[in-house]
Amino acid sequence: MPFALPFDMTSLDLLMAIAAAATVLLYLFGTARLGGYLATLLHGAALAVTVAMGLDLAAGAGAIPSSLRLTVLGQQLAWTLDGLGWFFLLLTTGAAFFSSWYMAGEWGRVQQRARIQHGTLALNVLTMVLLLSAGDLLGLFIGWEFVSWAAFAMMIQAGGPATQAAYRYMLYALAGAMALFAAILVVHGAAGGFGFDQMRAALPDMSTGMLWTLFALFAGGFGVKMALVPTHLWQAPAYSYTPGASSAFLNAVSARMGLFALILSLVKLIGFDTLAGLRIPMTGIESTDILAWVAAITMVVPTYIALMQTDARMLLTWHGIGQGGYMLLGILVATPLGVAGGLLHVFNYATYQMALILAVFAVIHRTGTADLDELGGLITRMPLTYVALLMGIIGLAGLPPMNGFVSKWMIYKALIVTQQPLLSIAAFVGTLGTILSVYKLIHNIFLGQLRVEHREIREAPWSMTLPMLVLAGIGFVTGFAPGLALSIVDQAQAAMGVALLPHHLGGVVLATGSLNMLWVVGVLVGAIGVGALIFYVLGNRRFETHQYDNYAGGHFLSADIRYHFSHEFYPGLARVIGPWYRGWVVRMEHGLGVLAEVSGDLWHGVFRAAYTPLYVLIVAVLGLFWAGGAGGFGS
Amino acid sequence: MTMDAEMLGKALYAGAVCLVLLGLYGMVVPRNLMRIVLGLVLLESGVNLFLVAAGFRADAAAPILTAPFTAQAAGPLVDPVPQALVLTAIVIGVGVLALGLALVVRVKEAYGTLDTHAVANRMARETGADPAVTAAGARTPGALPVAAGRTAEDAP
Amino acid sequence: MTLTAHHVVLPVALPLLVAFLLPLVGRLSDGLARLLAQLTTLAVAVIALLLWPAASDGGALVSAMGGFAAPIGIVFYADKLALMFVVALAVGLLLFRPRREHDSTKVQTLWLLLLAGGSGLVLSGDLFNIFVFYEITAVATYGLGASAHTGAGYGASLRYLLLSALGSAFALLGIALVYAAAGTLNLADLSQLAGERLTGPMGLTAFVLMVLGFGVKAELFPVNTWVPEVYTAAPTRVTAVLAGVVSKLAMVVILRLLVLLFQDPAALGFLLLLGAIGVAAGELAAFRSRDLHRTFAYSSIAQLGLMAVAFSIPGHAGVLAGIAVALHHLVVKPAFFVLADRWRGEIAGLTGAGRTSPLAAGLFVLLSLSIIGIPPLPGFWAKLMLFKAAIDAGGAGNLTAVAIILAATVIEAAYLFRVVGILYGTAPAGRPPLRFTLGELAPGLLLGAVLIAATVSVAPLGDGLTAMAADSADAAAYASRVLPGGN
């Protein structure tokens, strides 16, 4: 315990108290002048407590219990945080800290309902604390519902199209939650309780069918939150229409709760060994293979949907779905390298995706639009935002020197080492699509012709640019020295019961090809310096010309002509892969909706028909004859 | 004598079942509210008959106790409980019938018809029944976003 | 004042007596009649509460009419379950008491009849008395159903009457079968004979007939077709009481039948089937409803289906779950109808209504979350208990029912939150805003407060209900209390 707490509080208690206090205080005072800074302070305190907990855990504390206990209907509920939960908790409080910082200044003043935004953000943090520290399956389910509905509250606040998106999310989330409910009931039926230990003890006695059911229900239930194909349709619109910092928070950690729960249920409780024993008869296909392929499809398909988006928010959120596939795939490799890669990607993704979303919302804040066809040339007006976005897209595309490269490298590597060529090809192909897509993003917003109406745009205020630059900076630092982030990942990996991956500050040493980012980034930066030297020393002095001073085919291009090449940025590609977008998932969803409607209408018909007595007649007559036939009467 | 009694018992049951079936037919098939109410009456009569038959003993005396409780020696009595029940049931039946007829009158006053279909339609119009059923196939798009088809953000 | 077993008859006798006096008093003064009726209702609630300690001491209070002991005499049996529902009925009737309508006295009379019949229904220890009180309840509800004085009201009420009378005839037929088989109608007596006399096809037929009969009021599939129309056409106050309380009373009767008479797997399976179909049918139909009244009516059918599923699970776990679902629905559904009263007409026309009356919309969200079963609200715990009971009981039927209920929950959330989305939408310009007066909203707010209080105190509540359920599910205890000498 690095610091003493009053009343025998554990640090988890303190964290819960801070989160609960933040929820109430921010809902009350979020709109006040300094409300935003209060939020930053509170979330900063939560982050500090989380870091302190991490030090405890690293010192060998094992798990941090909470003194909160409840006994309801014979069910004991308790909360304990272990390394796995802590890892995700760090992301949560960190993301909340940066989100609230972003909202603290000008953003909060122009938003009409800042207190709702602050309040729901704090509520999300609180519910996530409860989920991440759940001590048994019932607590997990309750936490899961809390998190789902807190996210719903966050999404629906914006109104307009957000309402529909949030509604759709709610249906998906609830369907997932019901699958989860079924899963914990199956466990209860087999183990006689909801405890984690009870479940582990009951596992050896479970039949294969029951294990398959559990696997399917857990994977399906939690997969919805991760937006694994084919349950992915809700995520992009729901996250996109959520305002600013809340959207960044949702993107960075909300879907990751699904990953946490999947790891908890499949890896920590059921275990890789049991899962590997689950095979489809007559084939060698294991249960995890199925999930790995779902993850692979999730990497590829949403990425190429992102490529076709014309809204910057949509583009990023669709990529978020794809990135989730990488994380899951890495973990399913089940080697120390793969698991570390998957978890590291969770961390890395949180940093660059937040930077990206915040940057895009800064652009929206200034220009009022995120339509990629309506922007252009903002690099001269919003250079800092541009830098944040640039570093973000390099991370998202997984190129050196940003941290996204490191985790993706580990995932590719793990797949190749375990001889899974098709999955690794899928991972590579997903990345290729990402590169195309992020270039379109940065090009259409920041490069090319500046629109006349954006000539007087100012850079976003410091309260907004600083958080995203700091996040991008974290992305760079952990790309340069991934060992920093890998030590954090170690906590989670140890709690999962997976062997730790030996690493050093710069990366990992493997017999089959190592990675030392200190060298890679060092040389890259040095080489760019050499490039700068060559550029500036050799040749004549350059002179800068105005953006509008351009010729195309000998014709002068002036500001009043819109010539920014942004609409349908990849026409050739669209022509080839366009026909592949059949929208079969959309049709499936639509079909389910229609099925519900038709059956609903059918029942309406039944209730409206005045002839219910007819059924009663049939039942009664049959019953009477049955009884009569058995000689029950008249004796 | 016993043959006849057994036959009588069977006949009573058969009659009860027939009345019940007739009553059900009367409630289900006709479209006139009056006829339906009369079907109900038939049905109740059938049930009452069944009840009485359940307590019937061919060779028993009426369960009327006069003076000292010695009748038992004279032979078996008919079970009095079903008869008491039937009395109550008849009374209740009459009450319900009266209420039903009163409602029939009110319906006739309100809608000017006793045809069940016509009444149902008028009721539907009055309470704004779900158009989903009345106009089959005319589902309004957008009422349910899940089934509203592809939206711009789903897929390009 | 300490009350003894003899006072058990008061909740039935008192309102019955006053009901017959009321028309006379009404001649003198409508106000006086209303006051008298409400005082009587209050008195019943107080009496039931005063009986409570005595009932919980000895498990139940047994009162034999006219001194004739069971099985010959007519018995009233007041255990905690029965008393709880009497209190709930009285409080519900008070909460939704008729206001100054032009025929106030008549409605008040029916109101008291409903109280008398309903109390009798849960307190009777005798099959035939149950039938009689069921009919009294039914007659009162026919009148109340038509009390809106609209054509639709008359039509709906008539259809309800026809179906209900048909049901009563079936129930009577079932009772006749039971009597033919066992020769007695006393429940305690029957519970001892059930093992040998009421098994097999004959017992099952009797059970089916009685369930179909009492199921009319308990909104069981398939005899619930009256529900949407009556709930739409009747005054909302009546609907709230019918959906909230009266349907539960019929369910309690079915519970008594199950526990005492028919612990037959086939009978339980039959009820499970009806319940599961009811859940699916109710939620799906509600999903396609265009106005709140119908939505809630169908939702009520589904909730009663949930109770049927719960009661079909043998042992006290099922009874506990059923009672929990019933109590939860008893609080939530009337509150829903309070909201529906103001928000009449097509749901699509409610756009933006939540912004003009945020309190009502907040209440709607709270109730929706609870009825869907979102922790930590009571609806979640009720569903959890139901699922636990079903899973622990095992069997394909139970598992299928759980799956159906889980799927239906999604549908339920779909239609409820579609409404939420509409409520918080942007209202088209130029439409007069729909506002609640505080008086209109008060009963709903009160019930919402009860819901929140229950959320906070879910642990002690759970313990109390568990004890009550264990007691109610114990057939042997019932018999030994009514027939102390043994039989």
Place this chain on the structure above:
Amino acid sequence: MTLLADLILMPLVAFVVGLLLVLMARRVRAKIERRVGPPFLQPVYDIVKLYAKKTQVSHGVMHDLAIMMLLGGFITAEIFLPVPGLDGLAEHGDLITLVYIMMVPMLGLALGVGSCANPNGSIGISRALTAMLAYDVPYVVVIVGACISYGTTNLIDIVQIQQQGGPATWGAATMPILAFAGLLATHGMLGKEPFEIYIAPAEIATGPMTEMSGKYMGALFVMQCFQLYTVGVLYTTMFLGGGENWLFFLPKVFAVIFISVAVTNVYGRYKTDDVIRWMWKWPTGIALVGLALVMVR
């Protein structure tokens, strides 16, 4: 100290060899077109001429930065690409790292061109990235197959494995189908006909180069040298056994590039979508067959 020598030597060698490769490409083209062809030092002259131009038009910071990223990216790539005698930093970053480092200059170029605000440039980049997606799919299959076959992604180890048993253990011998597919993808990577959609002088005024003049163009020229070198060396390393010394090594590199250059001159230009279709059909299909063989073995 060796390291420092590596750091300096490797890019320099790459540049010089790259110049020679460019010269070869131009000479081969001239021969096919029955021209004399440029003199030996022509590539150097070109670069000097471009750097010496008087007007150096810059389109802003990003435009300049792009040139630096371009050069820096390739310099880094050369340092991670082992050649005979010079291992560089290949121990600290493997084949996958190299592949992604090679995308940095590509990204830099794209950003620079984009900031020029010339629609032709943007169209060029759009096409270039599309083409990249086209040829990288088979390329990725080839790389994954080769890595699984060698059991490592360390380039030094890959060379060693092939050196041990002579030509019989070369990648081209152990996995000929993958090697062939790799050759096709490599050709696409060079952006020569029939895949030069992004330069397409007649349609989009040479695409990315449209706003590049003076030393900007010079940097692009240097980039071309590096690109030819990198692609050739990488293919040689992967499939042709690398080389124990430069005498054996360089001919292989030149051969790889020669094949590509020679083929180039007999083709016209594909349409963008045809490039994708072709690349995803033939090289990818062939590479998948090769991969299947690797996995079966």
